[in-house]
Amino acid sequence: MHSDGTTEEHTEAGSERAFNVFDRACPSRPTLEHVTGKWGSLTLSALSSGTLRFNEVRRRVDGISEKILSQTLRALERDGLVHRSAQPGNPPWVDYTLTELGEAIAARLLDLIDLVQRQMPEVLTARNRYDTTQDAQSHRP
Amino acid sequence: MHSDGTTEEHTEAGSERAFNVFDRACPSRPTLEHVTGKWGSLTLSALSSGTLRFNEVRRRVDGISEKILSQTLRALERDGLVHRSAQPGNPPWVDYTLTELGEAIAARLLDLIDLVQRQMPEVLTARNRYDTTQDAQSHRP
DNA sequence: CTGTATCCTGCCGGATACTG
């Protein structure tokens, strides 16, 4: 048991091995979190319909605050999923568009979201079943 | 200005309309968050390879704590995505398996994760470009 | 309109210890 394979450290030196998100040190983890995060997923999905301005996104993603939307868009732009183009002037006008990579990811996201939405009745049923079952077992004091 | 169309409230009365996750009050939001969340997505993906025991999941999803794994599994079980079967005895033996719905969702998730991992080089390049650009513009005081 | 800055709170989630 001198080697359990959990600590491979040759992460530099031209290693083109596949990124493994299951490794806690993998750089793909942050990106996956931006993509799948509470707001990132909805923001990307909203933009999949085409170019939108800041407040248009804000209106589509119900409940997001200015601050969080700003953060989210910046993270996505930094990861190369969203393109931001600002033409200076008055009033300010800033467009957000998905990059090609962003579109590919958003497509998967939409697929996932669509599935979840369609199966919500089943989910709600499962929840009720779970709750009643658990309530029956744990008689609360 | 008496009506801007943002508040439609006919959400009861036999409405079988699609759940809309963009609405902040939609019950699909929590479920989507369980699915796409930091740990939920990895847990579902880990289970897509087949039945696993608690600590087997734990080992696969590098970095997750017992507490969080427990929470995550319970949330997914409640939503009907994971099935938990415990045969009593000593030592305890508990199996976690994806339900059919869980498998469908995990498949989408794996697809998404695979894409993200494959495009990580592009993401890292974009990040470098973004960082250098921003650093050049914001001379910090 | 498009954001940044600031304050503040809740809860996420890590560490640890313990039970069956």
Added chain:
DNA sequence: CAGTATCCGGCAGGATACAG
């Protein structure tokens, strides 16, 4: 092995005000 219980620090993120 499979969890639950408890403590607690950090930060996500909401509200608000303000700047360009």
